[in-house]
Amino acid sequence: MATIYDIAKRTGYSPATVSKAFNHYSDISRKTRDHILNTAREMGYLPNTQARALTTKRSWTIGLLFLEKTGVGLRHPFFGGVLEGFKQTAATAGYDLLFLSKDIGGKANSYLEHGKMRGVDGVAVLMYDAMDADYAELLRGDLPCVVLDSDTEAAVTLASDNAAGSRQAIDYLYGLGHRKIAHIAGGRGTFAGTKRREGFEQGVSEHGLELRPEWVVEAHFDYSVESGYRAMEELLRAEERPTAVFAAGDNLAVGAIQAAQAAGLHVPDDISVIGYDDIELARYLTPSLTTVRQDMAGLGARAAQLLIHAIENGGSKEAVIHPVELVVRQSCREPNRG
């Protein structure tokens, strides 16, 4: 691999001048620059980012944090969408993405250590476990961070408008005539889950509806179809059956619908179900799923912007809210007047 020394030798300039040519320094003649750049191209020169990072203390790398528990993170369509948006925006700004783990071949022992060893410029926490001490350590550290769906004050924060989304869902169900509304919650320890539950409770109480404890069941925190299925089974054991269910995620809603059908109920005739996310499949289910759409790619892109801004300009630890949108399809209808 050619180095700037090779180019220097070939062009007759010094390595320093060659370096300047690549870094768009102004104090270099246009002619010299072109000459250098051209021969660099001829020689197939590629800058060595490691060497550059060593002196500049800037790696142009962003660390990515996902929950490491199996089946939770990358497998979920929501995070796939977010990651895609994030990656796109980061790449355009010149940043590469590197996954952070706490145990990388036994070398690093925490996310923070891993990030520092690798010299990442910042880290994006796309999914976290609030119970995880390593996550807290990371936020305490001095790396710029953006955290998705969190309310930490230790970092820039980006959340989808969980409260408003839940409210819209409840308002919609209420508008259809539902008075017995249940909730499949996203699991404690999940910021989004908590916010959506709060939104649910608030909506229900503002409409003066009854809020039965047995109408709120907590799914496992993985937002999986299976968790939704189980939660719905539990819901259906309630003394009085709700006429509508607001699930804190589309996967949960899918499981819920499945469980309802397995119990001999028809959705939406016997029970309405509304989800949250708007995953690709939502529109193709039977019945197609009414849900609160999160702009996944947009969230990812915004997260990347926020992090990059924090990296490049420092700046405050703001908390940004990203809007959501109710998507009406066919899994809800007016309740049975039976």
Add this chain to the structure above:
Amino acid sequence: MATIYDIAKRTGYSPATVSKAFNHYSDISRKTRDHILNTAREMGYLPNTQARALTTKRSWTIGLLFLEKTGVGLRHPFFGGVLEGFKQTAATAGYDLLFLSKDIGGKANSYLEHGKMRGVDGVAVLMYDAMDADYAELLRGDLPCVVLDSDTEAAVTLASDNAAGSRQAIDYLYGLGHRKIAHIAGGRGTFAGTKRREGFEQGVSEHGLELRPEWVVEAHFDYSVESGYRAMEELLRAEERPTAVFAAGDNLAVGAIQAAQAAGLHVPDDISVIGYDDIELARYLTPSLTTVRQDMAGLGARAAQLLIHAIENGGSKEAVIHPVELVVRQSCREPNRG
């Protein structure tokens, strides 16, 4: 950040000795090593991987290649699963994962350039576009590569047993009594799609079944639900309607079922549908989807092993086949004898 010089100063040893202590050199006394390691820990020392990579020419980084077209790669549950398995295995072996793009802030112009600039030790091609010249350039380059679902001879290759999977699907349908079997293919330019189509054709002809051209429709290469929907619409316009459809992906199958239902058909009573992948949702659909299961996490893990082996031992460009498994659920039944 503490460096080995700081540790050297503090312990009284030289930087060279400190370095040796970390790298498990044998010519260093146990006592010295422990002393160095302990004070390193006290000082919160973390090795700088960039500096190390600069001298060793080894970054312990693997480049990851996904199709960059929106909505195709990361969003697909199959790749989420594969990536998860890959990540896990790579991390255990001490490798970090970095996404490769062809245009990183206008600096690199191809995957190969990007990988070389970053000094990755190898690259995993998890999804590719055979038409993409940059992909070909990458394989021609001197970086160790593993390619998923490909038959290139320029790299280690790992494919799920597409032929056998398709055969199992066809055999199963035949066994149920189907004689008019259609195929929604995964799109030209996709190795897996091609193999599955071949498996289909072979199975059909070996059973002596009619192979009508209008019973094979090519979906868009993105394996999306929408593509499946469109393909099924086309299939249903055929002069004679098939009694069963083998779709080259679960997403395609979901779309196909949806389209069938929209056309007033009942699955599986009027038409059977079988998929390929076994995504999480498959079991929760109505009807639950009979499909050919790919071991996503296993594929990812195996891909990582193969690549790491190639990196560390060089070795031949073998082609590995990963087994699949038919999962019978409720989207297929014996054809209507009407």
Add this chain to the structure above:
DNA sequence: GTGAAAGCGCTAACAG
């Protein structure tokens, strides 16, 4: 067992 010295490829003052 240990250390001195050189070098990986690049950038950042500072001179000229």
Add this chain to the structure above:
DNA sequence: CTGTTAGCGCTTTCAC
């Protein structure tokens, strides 16, 4: 405008 020098943090001969 261009070049000299020093150094980023680490590893690697090769002496001792």
